[in-house]
Amino acid sequence: MTTIKVGIIGAGQIAQLHADGYKEDDRAVIQAVCDVREDTAISKALQWGSQVCHTNYRAILADPDIDAVDILTPHHLHAPMILEALAAGKHVMVQRPLALTVADADRIIAEARKRNLTLCVAEPLLSHAPLLDARSYLEAGEIGEPVGIRVKVGVGAPEGGWKVRPESWLWRFDPKKCGGGPFLFDGIYGALVSATHLLDKVDQLSAWIGRTEIYPGYFVDAPASVMWRHRWRNCPGTLELTYSPEMYIRSSHYPTDTRIELTGTKGIIWLRTSPANVTMSAPVQMYRDGRLFSFGEVQEDWAQNFKATTRNFIDAIFGSAEPQCSAEQGRQLLRLAIAARDSSATERIQKFN
Numbered sequence: 001m002t003t004i005k006v007g008i009i010g011a012g013q014i015a016q017l018h019a020d021g022y023k024e025d026d027r028a029v030i031q032a033v034c035d036v037r038e039d040t041a042i043s044k045a046l047q048w049g050s051q052v053c054h055t056n057y058r059a060i061l062a063d064p065d066i067d068a069v070d071i072l073t074p075h076h077l078h079a080p081m082i083l084e085a086l087a088a089g090k091h092v093m094v095q096r097p098l099a100l101t102v103a104d105a106d107r108i109i110a111e112a113r114k115r116n117l118t119l120c121v122a123e124p125l126l127s128h129a130p131l132l133d134a135r136s137y138l139e140a141g142e143i144g145e146p147v148g149i150r151v152k153v154g155v156g157a158p159e160g161g162w163k164v165r166p167e168s169w170l171w172r173f174d175p176k177k178c179g180g181g182p183f184l185f186d187g188i189y190g191a192l193v194s195a196t197h198l199l200d201k202v203d204q205l206s207a208w209i210g211r212t213e214i215y216p217g218y219f220v221d222a223p224a225s226v227m228w229r230h231r232w233r234n235c236p237g238t239l240e241l242t243y244s245p246e247m248y249i250r251s252s253h254y255p256t257d258t259r260i261e262l263t264g265t266k267g268i269i270w271l272r273t274s275p276a277n278v279t280m281s282a283p284v285q286m287y288r289d290g291r292l293f294s295f296g297e298v299q300e301d302w303a304q305n306f307k308a309t310t311r312n313f314i315d316a317i318f319g320s321a322e323p324q325c326s327a328e329q330g331r332q333l334l335r336l337a338i339a340a341r342d343s344s345a346t347e348r349i350q351k352f353n
């Protein structure tokens with residue numbers, strides 16, 4: 001196998017960023033494109049140089065020429081599509097979340113192991129330079145031992161970001177398809193990705209998730225407040241997620257400003273984990289010994305994080321790298337996001353072993 005032939009399932013908003021990654025990688029080719037919307041399937045196949053398009057994903061799974069599939073569909077379809085793809089012998093990448101229940105995640109992990117196939121959960125944040133830099137400064141002891149982490153996710157007016165088709169939003173307002181409100185597997189999940197990347201495992205979490213009507217009958221899960229504890233030195237973590245419909249936030253992606261404050265025994269690191277920027281003059285800043293330091297180039301092109309993600313999938317298939325986010329890690333993150341949703345609904349702290 002010198003070239004991995006990839007089938008893209010779900011050619012919506014985020015698929016373009018994945019397709020750009022495969023097109024740039026000499027070791028991969030987009031062999032087929034599938035979308036339930038025929039016009040989308042045809043136009044994206046033409047645009048991405050693929051000879052084949054389908055409206056039924058099973059046609060991709062039945063094609064013996066296809067080695068791997070990239071599943072970019074609404075959340076409720078992830079688990080059934082992954083399980084069928086693995087049964088058909090395909091390597092799989094899936095966008096977050098891995099599944100909508102831990103039981104489905106367990107079935108997926110068992111199936112991938114049984115068939116010895118690669119399974120990656122696409123997580124572009126894990127290629128985001130400021131996050132990786134912050135972790136290496138922390139590990140080098142630059143701010144001493146961690147004592148607390150705060151994440152702020154500020155969602156602004158849609159006009160500031162890229163153009164999103166209304167149908168890309170619609171399924172997100174249906175909890176059966178999305179798994180919660182539109183921000184659960186978005187800003188809340190992303191905050192948990194960053195916090196666990198910096199400070200590893202979480203052993204308890206509680207949340208209060210509000211509801212704001214943004215259009216008659218359509219609610220977003222904001223404002224929200226999530227609180228957790230990392231096992232590392234019992235370090236507390238908090239997230240505040242807000243929606244400001246009249247705030248213009250310029251962005252090449254979604255109009256969301258995300259920043260993190262990581263406090264240690266000797267200093268503080270601030271970092272930006274979104275392409276939008278309303279507050280910080282550098283992607284990473286550090287306070288130590290009475291001085292403020294700034295690091296990194298301002299990175300507004302989020303696409304390179306996605307390219308790193310598809311590159312990692314191809315590397316993992318060839319066996320030259322481990323998945324950046326394995327199915328097991330995807331399961332952990334899923335558990336935390338579900339815990340936030342359930343903690344808010346039940347008003348109870350969720351504990352993990």
Ligand SMILES: NC(=O)c1ccc[n+]([C@@H]2O[C@H](COP(=O)([O-])OP(=O)(O)OC[C@H]3O[C@@H](n4cnc5c(N)ncnc54)[C@H](O)[C@@H]3O)[C@@H](O)[C@H]2O)c1
Nearest residue numbers: 010011012013014015034035036037072073074095096168
């Ligand atoms: N990591 C990130 O930064 C990030 C950002 C945005 C979206 N995402 C994730 O990417 C995934 C897709 O999100 P999106 O914004 O592109 O959504 P979208 O609605 O724009 O795209 C989904 C596509 O799937 C198609 N589809 C629906 N049912 C299908 C089926 N049965 N078979 C084939 N195609 C089908 C739809 O027609 C649509 O074109 C989600 O899991 C989402 O959470 C991740």
